[in-house]
Every structure is written in structure tokens, then in C-alpha cells.
Amino acid sequence: MNTETRVLEPGQIEAPAGQIPFLRLARPDVFKQRAERLLQLSLGDSQGGHSIGGYLALLATLAQAQQQALDHFPAAPLPTPEQQALCREHGMPVLGAQAWPRDPSWRGVLKTILQHMAAAPLTAPASAVVARLMQTGGTELESIASKLLAGDLSDVDAQDMPFVAAALQVYWVRMAAELGEHAFGKLEQGGLCPVCGSHPVAGIVRVGGMEQGLRYLCCSLCATEWHMVRIKCSNCESTHKINYYTLENSNGAVKAESCNDCNTYLKLLYLEKDSQMEAVADDLATLALDVLMGETGKVRGGLNLFFHPGSAQV
Ligand SMILES: [Zn+2]
């Protein structure tokens, strides 16, 4: 593993705040793009197939189902203008993943997704999970969703997780799009999503124009991207003792940014090296880097809703 320490001061290499967009909501075709990237990654590279190619291919089909569900999502209740203002005033996320009372329509999304999956060519174990979830009652699904959104994964079945997470993502992306970017303000904690308060899945260092070299964090739930200066821990916001790790023989497109103050790390995707990268997909495709970071004693600062840390699903 290669490691390097950066000594640039935060903000030194970036456009002044105020000239750059602080927040970008997920694009309307977010899941289509993710599906394409997952499919591409599932095929492996010139060295051969990907070690978790089968799982990445399953998630590509799942992301296609998410896009279809998003395209046909009916209107769902949203916070009133007064509720939105109150959240902004107190630095709270307007669509808090745990605080917002979920509308049952997210379970309709899950049903749509499961129907799409049932019609796809799946492995026998995946088919069995889809069939089981189709029969699972609303109370149990709500219980799984609550644990998932609280980050309490020890009690969530690793096989249920991707499907339930997929439906919740669609629901949150739709609500955020309905409200629009102006509805959201900055939170006190810069490392949490300004829309829903979730942890990021990874960071992206952008390329081109005003955004050249800027780092945005990507929400694990609603796919919102929000700006955070570089060389700063996204977990504890320390600017000291930040180190970068890459896999040996990699092209440096994905690095783990680690913090010695809070002992966590988050991956950064450098679009300059590969403009096709997508946060959720490329995070999953680089689990080898997580293994190496684990050997250094660092723990993940973010969350990928398609990776259950306590399971051998991949
Ligand atoms: Zn979010």
C-alpha cells in the first residue's frame, strides 16, 4: 500500500466559497448512470473478471429497477414551508433520514422494484430473497427501514438490505427533487448530508471549469453532493494528520483519506483519473482498499447501503 501526507492548507487550492455551488441534488437519471457503471465494473478489466462481479451485476439490475421506480413515483407528502424554515433555522436536515415520518409510498416503490427484479434473470438465492420480501408485511418492512436508516445494521439481514435500501433511496431522491435545492441549508456538521443528515458513501474530486479540483461528498441515501474543502476529515473536520492511501499498482483514481484524530477514513474518487466513476459503484468495486485500511486499524467513516459490514454477501 502506498501512503502520502499532504501539507496544503484547506482551501488553498480552491475557488473562494460563494462562487461555487454548495449543493447539487441527484440528477433525474442518477440510478441509470449508476446501473451503467455497475454493469461496466461487473465485467472486470483487462486483467480478468471482477472478484465480486456477480454482486455488482445484481446491483446493476437493481439500479435499473430504481430508475424505473423513480420515473413513475407518485407525489408524496413533503415538509410544509414552516417545517422547512424551522429545520434551516436550527441547522437540521429538512428531510432527516430518521426524523422525517416516512410515507408508506416507499413500500410501493419497494414492490415496484421487487416486481422488476422478479422478471430479471437472477440466481436462485437472489430470487428467494425477492420472493420472501414480496410476502413481508408492512410492519416488518418499516422496522427494517428504521434500523437501516439509523445505521443499526447488526439486526438487519444482509440479504434484505440492498432491496430495502434501494426503495428508500428512490423515495428520498424523489422528495429532495420535489423540494429543490433552495430548500436546503448548511448543517452544523459539515460531514453530514444537508438534505437528509446521512453519512456520505464517498467523496468526489471534480474536474473541469469552476469545479476543477473541488471535493464534494456524496450522500449514501439521497445521492446529494455537497461541497467540503479538501484535506479535511469528513468525519471530525480535523485538518491535522490527514493521510492518503492507495492500492499498489492502482492508477490513483481512488484514494482513502484517513484521519489520525478520529481513526476513520473515507474514499475519494478523482474524476481527473477516470471520469466514469460513480460513488456507490466505485466504492463497492474497491473493497480491496477497505481490507487494507482495516489492516491499518482505521474504520470506515461513511456508509454504503449495499455493503453489510457484518456479512460475507460479497
Ligand atoms: Zn442525503
Ligand SMILES: [Zn+2]
Ligand atoms: Zn477525523
